[in-house]
Structures are given as structure tokens and as C-alpha cells.
Amino acid sequence: MAGIVSYGAYIPIYRLDRSLIWLSWGGLPVAGESAIANFDEDSITMAVEAGNNCLQGINRVQVDALFMASTTTPYKEKQCAAIVAEALDLKRGVRTADFTNSLRSATTAIQAALDAVAAGSANTVLVTAADCRMGHPSTADERSFGDGAAAVLIGKNNVVATVDASHTHYDDIMYQWRLDDDLFVRSWEDRFIIEHGYQDNVVEAVKGLMAKYDLKPADFSRAVLFAYDTRRHQAVARKLGFDVQTQLQDSLFSTVGNTGAAYTLMMLVGALEEAKTGAKILVASYGDGADAFVLNVGRGIGKVQKNRRGIKYHLESKMPLPSYTHYLRYRGLLQGSFFFENQSAATIQWRDRSWNISCRGGKCLSCGNINFPPQRICMYCQSKDQFEEVRLADRKAKLFTFSKDSLGPTLDPPIILCILDFDEGGRFYAQMTDRDPDKIEVGMPVELTFRWMHSERGIRNYYWKCRPLRQA
Amino acid sequence: MESIKDKVAIVGMGCSKFGERWDCSAWDLVVEAAYEAFEDAGVGPKDIQAAWSGTLGFAGGQSLAYPLKLDYIPINRVENLCGTGLETIRAATYALIAKAYDLVLCVGFEKTKDRGVGGLGSGEPMGGVHPVFGIQATPPGRYALAATKYFAMYGAEKKHLAMISVKSHYNGARNPKAHLRREITVEQALAAPIIAWPLGLFDCCGVTDGAAAAILCRAEDAPKFRKDYITVKALGNSAGPGCGKMMTDYDWVHWEETYRATQQVYQQAGIKDPRKELDLVECHDCFSIAELMCYEAMGFCERGKAKHDIEAGTFALDGEVAFNAGGGLKSFGHPVGASGVREVYEIYKQIQGKAEEPSRQLKNVQLGIAHNQGGHPGTFMCSMGIFGVPGR
Numbered sequence: 001m002a003g004i005v006s007y008g009a010y011i012p013i014y015r016l017d018r019s020l021i022w023l024s025w026g027g028l029p030v031a032g033e034s035a036i037a038n039f040d041e042d043s044i045t046m047a048v049e050a051g052n053n054c055l056q057g058i059n060r061v062q063v064d065a066l067f068m069a070s071t072t073t074p075y076k077e078k079q080c081a082a083i084v085a086e087a088l089d090l091k092r093g094v095r096t097a098d099f100t101n102s103l104r105s106a107t108t109a110i111q112a113a114l115d116a117v118a119a120g121s122a123n124t125v126l127v128t129a130a131d132c133r134m135g136h137p138s139t140a141d142e143r144s145f146g147d148g149a150a151a152v153l154i155g156k157n158n159v160v161a162t163v164d165a166s167h168t169h170y171d172d173i174m175y176q177w178r179l180d181d182d183l184f185v186r187s188w189e190d191r192f193i194i195e196h197g198y199q200d201n202v203v204e205a206v207k208g209l210m211a212k213y214d215l216k217p218a219d220f221s222r223a224v225l226f227a228y229d230t231r232r233h234q235a236v237a238r239k240l241g242f243d244v245q246t247q248l249q250d251s252l253f254s255t256v257g258n259t260g261a262a263y264t265l266m267m268l269v270g271a272l273e274e275a276k277t278g279a280k281i282l283v284a285s286y287g288d289g290a291d292a293f294v295l296n297v298g299r300g301i302g303k304v305q306k307n308r309r310g311i312k313y314h315l316e317s318k319m320p321l322p323s324y325t326h327y328l329r330y331r332g333l334l335q336g337s338f339f340f341e342n343q344s345a346a347t348i349q350w351r352d353r354s355w356n357i358s359c360r361g362g363k364c365l366s367c368g369n370i371n372f373p374p375q376r377i378c379m380y381c382q383s384k385d386q387f388e389e390v391r392l393a394d395r396k397a398k399l400f401t402f403s404k405d406s407l408g409p410t411l412d413p414p415i416i417l418c419i420l421d422f423d424e425g426g427r428f429y430a431q432m433t434d435r436d437p438d439k440i441e442v443g444m445p446v447e448l449t450f451r452w453m454h455s456e457r458g459i460r461n462y463y464w465k466c467r468p469l470r471q472a
Numbered sequence: 473m474e475s476i477k478d479k480v481a482i483v484g485m486g487c488s489k490f491g492e493r494w495d496c497s498a499w500d501l502v503v504e505a506a507y508e509a510f511e512d513a514g515v516g517p518k519d520i521q522a523a524w525s526g527t528l529g530f531a532g533g534q535s536l537a538y539p540l541k542l543d544y545i546p547i548n549r550v551e552n553l554c555g556t557g558l559e560t561i562r563a564a565t566y567a568l569i570a571k572a573y574d575l576v577l578c579v580g581f582e583k584t585k586d587r588g589v590g591g592l593g594s595g596e597p598m599g600g601v602h603p604v605f606g607i608q609a610t611p612p613g614r615y616a617l618a619a620t621k622y623f624a625m626y627g628a629e630k631k632h633l634a635m636i637s638v639k640s641h642y643n644g645a646r647n648p649k650a651h652l653r654r655e656i657t658v659e660q661a662l663a664a665p666i667i668a669w670p671l672g673l674f675d676c677c678g679v680t681d682g683a684a685a686a687i688l689c690r691a692e693d694a695p696k697f698r699k700d701y702i703t704v705k706a707l708g709n710s711a712g713p714g715c716g717k718m719m720t721d722y723d724w725v726h727w728e729e730t731y732r733a734t735q736q737v738y739q740q741a742g743i744k745d746p747r748k749e750l751d752l753v754e755c756h757d758c759f760s761i762a763e764l765m766c767y768e769a770m771g772f773c774e775r776g777k778a779k780h781d782i783e784a785g786t787f788a789l790d791g792e793v794a795f796n797a798g799g800g801l802k803s804f805g806h807p808v809g810a811s812g813v814r815e816v817y818e819i820y821k822q823i824q825g826k827a828e829e830p831s832r833q834l835k836n837v838q839l840g841i842a843h844n845q846g847g848h849p850g851t852f853m854c855s856m857g858i859f860g861v862p863g864r
Contacts, residue, residue, distance in 0.1 A: 348603055
């Protein structure tokens with residue numbers, strides 16, 4: 001039976017206290033805080049984080065397809081899944097696809113993955129979902145939205161939660177939308193879209209599923225439901241007959257925010273990382289209709305839960321975003337003046353993709369030392385062309401030295417320039433991100449993270465930075 | 473290998489006023505420096521048989537032929553990052569020894585203040601900038617990597633860097649051609665804004681326009697031009713293979729390329745004990761940490777021990793060996809092509825006893841080093857030379 005083999009999630013380190021937005025705009029307050037992507041993150045980098053966390057302990061050669069779900073793919077034309085696949089160092093023959101334009105796109109991608117596995121066209125499919133949506137400044141949307149990502153590996157071997165029933169329907173309603181050149185999400189009046197968009201569709205999908213498979217609310221240990229906000233989330237759960245205290249999965253609304261296409265999947269990861277063998281989980285997403293699934297958690301779950309970077313890991317590890325201005329700056333809504341030069345070349349990006357994006361170094365077959373960037377002549381023993389490529393992205397490293405550059409071009413000064421040495425050998429020259437500039441010292445452990453470096457001529461240049469280990 | 477020692481002489485030099493020369497083009501700076509050199513040597517442009525143009529910013533030999541209207545003579549534009557100026561002298565020296573020419577001109581210059589933004593830019597060679605690997609920080613950000621590691625390893629502090637800058641500002645205040653001519657205190661240096669931690673404003677050199685020129689001939693011809701000429705004793709050049717930021721072998725607390733080039737010039741000039749034999753070092757102090765690590769790379773003190781000599785004032789005007797008596801890059805800024813030739817100008821004037829202000833003049837100067845290193849720490853291009861009184 002096809003189902004979930006592994007999972008992972010990602011929440012950016014920064015959290016914006018929603019009262020800071022209220023301080024600027026007034027209006028109706030929304031309680032809690034929102035997870036905010038750092039200035040060097042977008043849906044692609046967050047999908048890579050979640051996907052990489054999902055693939056820990058998994059042989060990447062097994063992955064046959066990579067789907068990326070998002071309503072905020074940075075490129076309108078150019079596939080983003082291909083960049084994610086490259087950064088995750090998946091094999092060349094992987095089928096890649098972007099699932100976009102709907103808040104429901106992640107569950108659509110999961111259904112497509114399940115279908116591919118059932119049909120035998122793929123054994124293992126990685127589904128990533130990430131979103132980084134912007135509500136119009138001053139609106140409740142701005143205070144409700146958060147950024148994040150999740151990933152599930154769908155397959156038929158080593159399944160830890162089988163997907164045993166599903167329901168889907170479409171619904172055409174102007175709920176939230178963006179035109180081609182809209183920066184911000186547009187909404188119709190909340191009372192209309194909550195009732196006839198969100199509530200009606202989730203109820204229809206869940207009731208349809210339960211009717212079709214003869215299930216009742218008491219059969220489920222957990223209900224993972226897309227949320228409009230905390231109050232409406234609980235209202236829908238009650239309407240469906242679930243006990244809010246014991247059955248409803250935390251919506252993350254007041255700790256992360258509504259993460260769009262990634263939202264339901266992130267809650268599902270939250271449910272899976274606490275699930276016990278034998279648990280039955282209901283999942284219902286919303287967006288232009290609704291999808292619903294029944295998951296039965298199997299025996300292997302404990303093994304996957306071990307050391308998994310999911311919701312819990314990232315939720316506890318956070319730094320406060322100091323101001324609303326920081327948010328505006330990180331999203332490019334408040335633009336400073338910076339002098340970047342010569343920073344895009346499609347040719348260089350293409351020919352160096354194995355190390356720029358896939359993060360592969362050259363291991364010298366003659367002396368064993370790691371050369372990064374890869375070289376023709378070994379830096380250590382001068383052997384020529386005797387290298388095997390090795391992925392360095394998951395290797396632990398220590399900070400050898402650093403500086404804090406206040407004048408370098410960046411949206412978030414100072415640039416922390418770093419020399420790191422991998423514990424297994426090899427050196428990496430990188431900037432540090434997700435850091436407190438006052439808490440950096442020689443010798444501290446760091447890890448690599450895939451980030452958006454800068455843009456020029458419409459090209460987003462992605463590369464790897466380092467960050468302090470995320471700990472609560 | 474044959475020695476080049478004392479075979480080539482410098483018989484005339486010129487140096488423009490360094491500064492933010494908003495009203496001057498690169499060509500104006502070239503004319504200012506070259507014509508001072510012509511006058512100093514008692515020659516005219518028509519006497520020059522070949523020339524070398526040292527600049528990062530302008531391509532081709534026309535960069536000298538055009539401003540000086542030279543008469544279709546052979547000219548090469550030379551570029552070797554921060555060592556560009558010294559490389560013009562190296563090229564000229566070898567051409568004279570080969571007797572290809574008898575009288576030649578070297579001009580190093582840079583117009584840095586036409587960019588519309590501060591700083592020197594990426595500092596990477598044009599065409600060699602990688603979109604994501606090449607530019608990660610400013611030059612102070614790169615040098616600060618070494619300062620952080622040096623502090624952690626050897627226990628030096630920001631105050632030691634400050635003392636170097638105080639010394640260089642003191643010297644520069646006594647040099648009319650310098651850009652920054654203000655004495656500072658250690659307290660001021662420590663309180664200055666941070667540019668790239670741990671480097672503050674006064675740990676960094678200025679961004680400056682300038683030019684310097686030299687006229688050279690073989691030593692046997694030099695007395696025809698003047699009595700107090702100086703000779704080239706040694707020329708070194710070491711290009712790092714570029715692995716310091718990628719290779720775990722590099723410790724970030726020493727300048728390997730400068731050490732290697734130093735070995736070359738000491739061997740050529742027969743220097744055994746630099747601290748006793750040399751009177752003056754004009755070293756590449758784009759940042760205070762650069763000068764500190766030069767003390768050690770050039771053998772003036774042991775590795776990790778520079779702070780003791782800094783505290784003792786060893787490298788001050790009245791110390792054992794004056795470092796950057798002219799004010800250094802600290803006071804002159806770093807118009808890249810000009811710096812090396814400008815350093816030689818200071819040695820030339822000090823040997824002749826012609827430092828413009830008596831309070832900067834050292835006594836009985838016989839031998840001096842001019843030194844530049846360019847690029848990224850761990851990946852330097854180092855050029856250096858020893859110049860001195862003939863026969864010394």
C-alpha cells in the first residue's frame with residue numbers, strides 16, 4: 001500500500017511579533033507571531049530545507065520524482081522543482097514538476113505522487129511544499145500569513161503511514177487570489193470567504209470522505225485541517241464532530257501563521273511526529289475546492305521520528321525579528337541602495353551547478369583531501385584530474401575564522417564572512433546567515449544552508465551559506 | 473641565475489599629490505607625476521626610449537602614450553593587482569639589464585574616485601569574478617578574517633592595531649603629498665565606527681587618486697644624470713595559487729606570499745638580519761592587520777610576537793626600523809597602480825635626505841623595502857623590492 005515513507009519540515013528562524021505590525025498600522029490586532037523568511041530565503045530555498053530534512057537517512061538515488069508545490073514560485077517561467085532537485089542532488093532522471101496557483105497544490109501533488117506510485121511509474125516521490133506569501137500591508141492577511149515548508153516522501157516500501165482513502169472536489173470561488181503582477185494576496189470580504197469558501201469546502205470534503213468509507217469522527221486520533229485562523233479552525237472541527245482539545249491538530253496559526261500551500265502539510269508533519277503506531281489521521285486541505293485523506297500510521301513511525309527535523313525542531317528554535325521595518329526590508333518592500341556588481345552570469349551558473357547548487361566538492365583520489373570549489377589540479381598534492389565528486393551540504397563544520405563586514409552589499413548587514421573547516425576535512429568559504437552577530441566565535445559548530453544570494457538581470461543566484469546550529 | 477643587484481639605477485622620480493582629486497583626470501595625475509620625474513632627472517619625454525604603465529583601470533600602452541604624448545615608443549601596460557606599480561619597475565629593470573633600452577620611464581597611477589560609490593570595488597580581476605563565490609565581502613571584510621584569527625591565536629588586541637595606525641598617521645601628517653594628514657590617538661582609533669569587525673575606520677586606508685613615476689637607467693650611466701641616484705638591489709614576486717580560503721593548510725595568521733617574496737629579495741640582496749641591515753620598510757598597510765603580519769612575514773619579529781614590538785615602538789620613525797615613514801597606504805590611500813612606485817619614491821627621498829618635512833627625515837638611510845600584496849588573504853599576489861645607495 002502506498003503512503004508516507006518519510007517527512008521533514010522547515011520554519012524560518014525569524015518570528016515577527018504581530019503586535020509590531022499593529023504598532024505601525026493599528027486596526028484589529030491578531031495575536032501571536034509569524035514565521036518570516038530571512039532576506040535570503042524564498043520558496044525554493046525553504047523547499048530545499050524541508051526536502052533535505054525529509055531525505056535524511058534515505059538513499060537519494062531511490063527518488064524517482066520531485067514535485068514542488070507553492071503559490072510563490074520565484075519564477076513565472078522556469079521550473080522551480082528543477083532547482084530544488086539540483087540542490088537536493090537528485091539523480092538526472094528524476095521527474096520534476098511545479099504544482100502552483102492553489103493553496104491546495106500540495107495535496108494535489110501528494111495525490112499525483114500516490115497515483116504514480118500506484119501505477120508503478122515511480123517507486124518513490126518527494127513532495128515539497130513551500131510558501132512565502134505577502135498580505136497587503138496593514139491588512140489582517142499580513143498579520144495572519146507566515147512562511148514555511150514541509151516535505152513528504154511518498155512510496156510503497158518502508159511506508160510509515162499508509163494513505164487508505166481520499167476525497168477531492170473543486171470549487172470556483174474568489175477566496176484569495178493574485179493576478180500575474182500582484183505582489184500581495186487579494187481577498188473578498190472575510191465573512192463571505194470563510195463561510196462559503198473555507199468552511200463549506202472543508203466540511204464537504206471531510207463529510208464526503210467519511211460517508212464514502214463509512215467513518216465517523218471518533219475513529220480518528222487526529223484531524224489535520226487547513227485553518228483560516230484559530231477561531232474558524234476550531235469552529236470547523238466542532239462542526240465536523242471533532243473534539244478540539246483531543247483530536248484537532250495544532251494549526252500553528254499563532255506560532256507560525258498561515259503558510260499557504262505548505263500549511264496543511266506542515267500540520268500533517270506536526271501530527272506525524274507525535275503519532276503512535278495504529279493512529280488514524282484525517283487530513284483536509286483547502287483551496288479552490290478541497291482534498292481529504294485518511295492516514296493509518298504503521299510500525300516504522302518511531303524510526304522516522306528519531307532525530308527528524310520537522311515542526312517541533314524548528315518551532316522551538318527561533319530569533320525575534322526586531323521590527324516591522326525588518327520584515328519590509330527582508331521582503332523587498334522597503335528598498336535600500338546597494339551597489340552590486342557583476343553578480344549574474346547564466347553561463348557560470350550553468351557550468352558550475354554541481355558545486356554552486358548541488359554542493360559537490362572534489363575528493364582527491366590521490367591524497368584524499370576535499371577541494372572546494374572543485375579543481376582540476378589538487379590544491380594539496382597537485383595531482384591532475386583525479387577526483388570523485390562528494391556532496392558536502394550535510395557535513396558538519398567548525399568556524400575557523402570570521403569577520404563582520406558592515407560595508408559589503410547586503411540587505412542585512414553586517415555580512416558575516418566565514419572560513420569553515422569540515423569535521424571530515426575540507427574548507428568552505430561562505431557567508432553566515434540566521435545569526436546573531438554578537439554570538440559568533442572562532443570554533444563554533446556550523447552547518448550549510450541553501451540560500452538566495454542576490455539577483456541581477458532577473459536571475460536569482462542561489463548558493464550555500466553557513467548558519468549556527470539551530471537550537472532552542 | 474645572475475644577480476640583478478646594483479645593475480639598474482633610479483635617476484629621477486615624481487609623485488603627485490594624493491587625495492580625492494575630483495578636479496583631475498587620470499591623465500592629469502600621470503602628467504603631474506611624470507613631469508616631476510623628468511625635471512628631477514633633468515630629461516624630457518623625448519629622451520625616454522620605452523615605458524611601462526601600471527594601472528588596473530586603463531588598458532593598453534596608450535594609457536601613458538596618450539597623456540604624455542610619447543613618440544610611438546614601446547609601452548606596456550602592466551597589471552599585477554596591488555603590486556602593479558612595483559611590477560613596472562621590475563619590467564623596466566630587466567629590460568635595462570638586457571640592454572634593450574638605455575633610459576626608461578615607469579608610471580603607476582589610479583583614478584579611484586570616478587566610480588560614484590566608495591571603496592575599491594570587488595578587487596577581483598575583471599572577467600574573473602564568480603557570481604556567488606567571487607564577491608562575498610569588501611576588502612576590509614576579507615582582511616578582518618585574518619585579524620579575528622590572529623587575535624584568537626596570539627592574544628593581540630584591537631589596541632595593537634590602533635597603535636600601528638597612530639604611528640602611520642603621525643608619519644603621514646608630516647608628508648605634504650599624503651591624502652590623510654591628521655594625527656590620531658589610540659582612543660580615537662578604538663572609538664571609531666566599525667568597518668568590518670574587528671577592523672574600525674582607522675584600521676583602513678583611504679580611497680584615493682594618485683600617481684608616481686620613476687626614470688631608470690643602467691647604474692653605469694646614472695652619474696650622467698645625478699650623484700644621489702639609488703640602485704635596485706633585489707626584486708621579488710610571489711603569486712599564491714589561491715587556496716587560502718579553500719584549503720585547510722592555510723592558518724590565516726601569516727602572509728605566505730609576502731614571506732616567500734621576502735626570501736627571494738633577502739637572498740638577492742644578501743640580507744641576513746633584516747632588523748639590523750634595513751633602515752626603512754614601506755609595506756602594504758591597506759589595513760593595520762596587513763602591516764602587523766608583515767612585521768612577521770618579513771622577519772622583523774617572530775610569528776605571534778608583533779605586539780611586543782608594537783608596544784616598544786620598534787617600527788616608529790625613531791624606532792629600530794621605520795615602517796611606512798612616509799605615512800603608508802594608511803595616509804596615502806591606495807590608488808592601486810600608484811602605490812608601489814609611491815613607496816619607492818619615499819625610499820628615494822629618504823636616502824637623498826629630501827623628505828619634505830625635516831621631522832619625517834630619517835638619518836643615514838641606506839636600504840629600504842617597498843612591498844605590496846594584493847588579492848584575498850590566502851590568495852595574494854606579492855611584489856616587493858629592495859632599493860638603496862649604490863654599492864651598499
